[in-house]
Amino acid sequence: MVVDITNSRIFRRRSSTFTDPTNVLAIQELRSRILQDSSASTKHSSEDLHRIRHEDWWLDRFLASVNYDVDIAYAIILECLKWRRNFEVDRISLLTLKPLLDSQLMYLHGKDLQNRHILWIMMSKYKNGDDGFEKLFTFWMERHYMEYKGCQPLTVFIDMSGTGLKNMSFDAMKFIIHSSKYYYPNAIESIIIFDNPAILNASWKVIGSWLESSAANQRHDLLTFVTKLSVTHYIPKSHLLEHQGGTDTFKFTMDELAKCLPPPPPPKPSPKLIQQRMHSIDDTTNNNVTEFDFSSFQKRNVKFDEESTTKRAPSVSRRSSKGPKGRKSHIPPALRPLIENRVNAPNDDWSSNDFVSITPRDELRLEKLDGENDLLDVVLVKNQSSETPIMFKFKTTSPEKFRVRPSSGIVQPGGIEIIRVYLQYEYRHSWNKEKFILLTMETSSTDLESFSENFKTAINKAEFKFKCKLSENVKLDQPEERRSSFLLQQQQQSIMKDGFSLGGINFNMPLIILVLFLFLMFQFFYILQIRSDNALLRETLMSLSGQMKESIVQPQETIIEAVKTDL
Numbered sequence: 001m002v003v004d005i006t007n008s009r010i011f012r013r014r015s016s017t018f019t020d021p022t023n024v025l026a027i028q029e030l031r032s033r034i035l036q037d038s039s040a041s042t043k044h045s046s047e048d049l050h051r052i053r054h055e056d057w058w059l060d061r062f063l064a065s066v067n068y069d070v071d072i073a074y075a076i077i078l079e080c081l082k083w084r085r086n087f088e089v090d091r092i093s094l095l096t097l098k099p100l101l102d103s104q105l106m107y108l109h110g111k112d113l114q115n116r117h118i119l120w121i122m123m124s125k126y127k128n129g130d131d132g133f134e135k136l137f138t139f140w141m142e143r144h145y146m147e148y149k150g151c152q153p154l155t156v157f158i159d160m161s162g163t164g165l166k167n168m169s170f171d172a173m174k175f176i177i178h179s180s181k182y183y184y185p186n187a188i189e190s191i192i193i194f195d196n197p198a199i200l201n202a203s204w205k206v207i208g209s210w211l212e213s214s215a216a217n218q219r220h221d222l223l224t225f226v227t228k229l230s231v232t233h234y235i236p237k238s239h240l241l242e243h244q245g246g247t248d249t250f251k252f253t254m255d256e257l258a259k260c261l262p263p264p265p266p267p268k269p270s271p272k273l274i275q276q277r278m279h280s281i282d283d284t285t286n287n288n289v290t291e292f293d294f295s296s297f298q299k300r301n302v303k304f305d306e307e308s309t310t311k312r313a314p315s316v317s318r319r320s321s322k323g324p325k326g327r328k329s330h331i332p333p334a335l336r337p338l339i340e341n342r343v344n345a346p347n348d349d350w351s352s353n354d355f356v357s358i359t360p361r362d363e364l365r366l367e368k369l370d371g372e373n374d375l376l377d378v379v380l381v382k383n384q385s386s387e388t389p390i391m392f393k394f395k396t397t398s399p400e401k402f403r404v405r406p407s408s409g410i411v412q413p414g415g416i417e418i419i420r421v422y423l424q425y426e427y428r429h430s431w432n433k434e435k436f437i438l439l440t441m442e443t444s445s446t447d448l449e450s451f452s453e454n455f456k457t458a459i460n461k462a463e464f465k466f467k468c469k470l471s472e473n474v475k476l477d478q479p480e481e482r483r484s485s486f487l488l489q490q491q492q493q494s495i496m497k498d499g500f501s502l503g504g505i506n507f508n509m510p511l512i513i514l515v516l517f518l519f520l521m522f523q524f525f526y527i528l529q530i531r532s533d534n535a536l537l538r539e540t541l542m543s544l545s546g547q548m549k550e551s552i553v554q555p556q557e558t559i560i561e562a563v564k565t566d567l
Contacts, residue, residue: 026068027059033074034081044081047090061150065185069332071405071420080183092139098254100132107252108140110239116155116189117144118239124162128169137176138183145184153189157235161195161243168200173207192234193225194244210426334369335378339418342380355460356390356440357382364468366423366431374403375428375474379419379466383411385442392440393451394419401427401434408448423468436466 034040034052041049051058059077066072084090100106105125110118119140126133144154156176160167180188196204208223226234228245240246342359351361359380366375383390393408403422411417419438423431441461443454455461 023060023063023068026063026070026073027056029070030059030063030073030077033070034077043085045085045090048081048084055149057149057151061185065181067332072403075403075405076182076185083183087135087138089138089142092135092142097132097136097139100136101252101254104252105133106136106140108144109250109252110235110248112155112235112239113233114155114189116153118235119144119154119156121156121158123158123160123167126169126172127166133169133172134175137172137179141179141184141187145187150185150187153187155234156188156191157194158191159194159244160197160200163197164199168203170203170207174210177207177210188222190221190234191223192231193223194231195227196225332372334372335376335420338367338369339378339380342378343416351464352384353462355383355385355388355442356462357384358438358440358464360466362464362466364421364436364466365471366421366468366474367471368474372422373425374422375425375431375470376420376422377468379421379438381411381417381419381438381440383413383415386413388442388444389413390440391443391445391448391451391454392417392419392438393448393455394421394436394438396421396434396436398427398434401430408451410446410448431468431470434468436468438464438466440464 031052035049037043044052059073062073062077062080063070066076094101103125104122106119106121108117108119112118141154144152176188176191180186193204204223204225224234231240231244235246237246237248239248239250241248241250345359349361350357350359352358360377364377364379366377368375379394381390381392390411391409392411394404395407396402396404401424403424405420405422406417407419409417421436439451439455439461440463441455441458443458445454447454
């Protein structure tokens, strides 16, 4: 009964997602962007391309994780596709994973009290630096995510009992977080840490700061620390092992693995049958598209001509901007007031030349908007020409801190491009020294990859430099509250180098070390001197003792000789 209820919930979630006209439009737009690349067949695996063409749920998972922002979802899914091809996700060998599976490092088994499947990770079976952790984690995530089509998130149970520093790996934990954010969006509902030793508390604080900055789900309660007394609030005793306070005697074996593997794929149909199915799909698609009511999009001011509704899915090209109105359907609602302020900015806030105008002039003001976890600002690029397109590229001194959407593109004559600059949450205290540059040029070329070469020889080109600052409405927590172990180490090194202050008195550490060294040397020589004096005293006492013995023995010998003489 519980399984039926769960399956019905999953079905309702899928159906509600795919029947929302706004979501359908976003899925079609994302699919068309990926497939319009002529080199897609060589960049991505055939399995992933098939999934993109025919499985809406996969695209919807990426879109839902970023509030259906097509630009950001497009960048994330491209990164995911690149990773899947390089990592060879579809070709992970069980033979290489067998030692880890036999050691019961990680496996799927049972459900928690919320009826979510549990991925068990026994960290005592792992040592920092061991190979295969990422592949094994991907193996289980891939099978669960594809089986339930991303609609049933996991509970990850990390058992830390009997572990120490040798078992803790920042790389492994970072991969788990990164995977749930970019490779398997919203695949993890919670991470339960069981019986964590006190020596690893600082490490988990650092990991917790990464989770708080997750832009994918914007949750701050993903980590939950439990003990034997509190773990039963999340996991039933029937699925807890004995050392965890439960009654489960389960032991993962290769037979259990066979139950988790997906069934073999069905035989491929004949070419004739495929052609018949394609004709049937085309007829159904044409009927659905011609009868589709686009009136529901009037609230978002998106218009389509009659030809586009019958021949192709409506799309807005990122590289051929028609201004803010043409892109409005893909801009999060929270950004629209900010963009309108930029569009209506006074002339003093614009920097212009013969072919391009941009705003702001020279400074980005990072703001905190509702619904956005990262700090952000927007840059507007307007093509002043009525004949020639312009190409642009936005660069930053720290690409690991900032996300730029789009970072390059083409603006058609008279068009406007909206560039969004996001400062990722984990870097919110290290923004003040960063700089940006926007390169623009007039060109008829559409090859963005050769931008650098074309920019060197371009006749009409311009550079715009920016600094950044925080807006007045942004209030950040104090950096000391979230100081990582790295910062603490830096502080210790600073103390060793520059000294410290106590009670208002400054102490210089090198001078203190020198004084201690001299004091120890004095003690050393003093002890040597005492030992030397003791040796001299000992010799004197021995000499006196010998003399006293001689003075006693000689009179006795004289008396004995005298007695012998008398006798």
